[in-house]
Amino acid sequence: KYPSGKERQRASRIPSQFSQEERVAMKEALKGAIQIPTVSFGPGEFNTTALAEFGKYVRKAFPAVFKTSFIQHEVVGEYSHLFTIQGSDPSLQPYMLLAHIDVVPASDQGWEVPPFSGLERDGFIHGRGTLDNKNSVMAILQALELLLVRKYIPRRSFLIALGHDEEVSGANGAQKISALLQARGTQIAFIVDEGGFILDNFIPNFKKPFAMVSVSEKGSINLMLQVNMTPGHSSAPPKETSIGILAAAVSRLEQTPVPNTSGNGPLKKLLQQLANEFSFPTNIVLNNLWLFWPLVSRLMERNYIMNALARTTTAITMFNAGVKENVIPSVAQATVNFRIHPAQTVQEVLELVKNIVADDRVQFHVLSAFEPLPVSPSDDQAMGYQLLRQTLQSVFPEINIVAPGTCIANTDSRHYVNLTTGIYRFNPIYLQPQDFRSIHGFNEKISVQAYENQRR
């Protein structure tokens, strides 16, 4: 039963204040989530025991979410979760929050604390998934739980979709949830997913943190290069082997980056928005990009993260050849992962790559590919973007720059493009370059303070 208008008004002004007990319980809930090793090892290779345990864990940690009559909970693709929170005003189009419960593998080597310990040390909770992306899973459910305890009933309906295989492309989780919603004819006002942060110290000589809300994400090609040659005895080798030819081809690819196309992408706009925050002479340079763009884009290429924003990137990720030390192998294969800049297409990149390799003995096999994602609106009329901006500025009043950007990696949100034109990738967390390296790397951690802010 819905409350009266007065009760609703009161509910809409629920302050984000927590008791000491609540604060302890909340961080303990995150630690427990980190301790469940929901690792995705490869396509179709999941820790299904951990995924099932995670399902039970959230039921126990957030009882109000699971027993509230106006919340429908569905399990999709065995381990993903879809929550539909029915608002009091059905005329408003629902929005949707996304997060994923799987994590990439982590072995104990290289970590200061074991990656699935969830240990708290020096004000940080450590472990795989603390930034990518159990922080979001738990913060979303925790915020909802606390609101429900405080008798919250939303006006606008919303959905929460928690995928279980984002780290291996989302085919069983996000893709199935999206298909289910499409079959139901659901239209979504806007989506919020991972993929943007409050960036702190990412731009050389720019100390002011700013929020980057990613309004698009790069496309991708996984390209397999293969060379076949006649096998033989290593005691009398031919002048060139399949391995040598392939190695030269991938080396040419590494040494010849795909041209910088950032002049036509959102990066230029982002820098223009930041221009007046810089001191002289950088402010003059950035306010006159029509003149200085060649110089600025060359300087940006020196930084590997800025470089990733500026162009299609080339990463050689797999190399396989040879069966025995005294056998000249017949086949050599390498996989190259390209992340496509929004100003380019799959076809354009493939043409460029073939011209760079320029060797007919190298065969190309496209293993998978998709185009850069559409750019979501970020103008004054874009409800999702503006709501996100206002909300983040009310939680972080010190942030006066919120800028649209591009996510350099891919997220589950790409599976929902048929449901909405407004997809915003943003986690309300300060991120420094060393934190960025910890995502999929060593020593991933989140400060207790940052986690508390996420739930507000």
Ligand SMILES: CCCCCCCCCCCCCCCCCC(=O)N[C@@H](Cc1ccccc1)C(=O)O
């Ligand atoms: C002007 C200054 C800007 C500075 C830019 C700084 C950019 C930092 C932004 C950090 C964004 C990090 C986003 C994290 C999300 C990672 C998601 C992920 O790893 N996805 C996988 C998904 C995938 C796709 C296909 C197959 C398997 C998995 C990925 O590899 O992209």
Ligand SMILES: [Zn+2]
């Ligand atoms: Zn992620």
Ligand SMILES: [Zn+2]
């Ligand atoms: Zn990830």
